[in-house]
Amino acid sequence: MNSKKEKPIIKREVNFRLVAQIVMVLTLIGIIVTTIMIFTPPLGGSGYGVLSVLTYNETDELYETDNYPTSVIYNQTEGLSENITLFFMVKNQYRIAKFFEVRLKIGLYSLIIDENTFGSNTSTYFHEEHWKNKVLNREEQWGPNTQTETTFNFNSAIFTHLGYDANGYKIVFELWEFDSSENVFVFSGIFVYLTSFQLILVS
């Protein structure tokens, strides 16, 4: 005997109008989201730049972060020192291409420099006019090579501007980046310097 009562089968009719409305709404959301994605840049500007100063070891034919010059002879009669040669290296660790500029500044020992207050006090530094600049692709490295060779000397203009400092001088390399929104180079906060660089005066 079949004691179970047969349950009536409920025949449900699909509400096609509702389904169509849901599909339309989802499609509309999809269109809006994808449109935003199309016009939003996929890569951000997160990352950083790297700046190093090196010397060239002619014996081993190697660039090294060692044997930095500590002094130079300045001829007071000629108003000129011997040449000082350094090499720098810049690496773009951003996720996008960057336009870098490396600025060289010669300052007094007392020149205060940090991430925010870079060598901005013109009474304590003297900058060179010919800065080096280059656009680097992401992960691209610039130097050390002849392109990043920086040869400079103390001349009478620098000596007159800064005066003689028995504590020595600072030779500062600053990394600047081009800001497309402002259309100017801005200080990246990255710098390297040699300090207590002595000027040996001779006549």
Next chain:
Amino acid sequence: MPVFNKTNFISGATKTEAYDAITTAFTKIEEASREGINITQQITKINAAIQDYNNGLYDDAYFKAQEVITETTELITDLKTGRLFPYILIPFNIILVAAVIVFFGRNIRD
């Protein structure tokens, strides 16, 4: 000093014009770079323009930068057009989905 040639175009870019062209070219390169486009050739060209600018060859720098602007703009446009194409098909998809719903709906009701 600008020089007038036979077609009355002015040739000879000033230092400012060359600099502006380089910065505009870089802005385009940066935009392309954000989009993930391979712009190695354009970077080589803009660096040549920068080199010319630093050597006082403002004409050469200007024209090289203009080439970079044109090429990079084309690359960006191509990418955006390519990306848009699948979404052009969206209206057709909507019509197709609607048609399927209506078609099957009628069949079941009948």
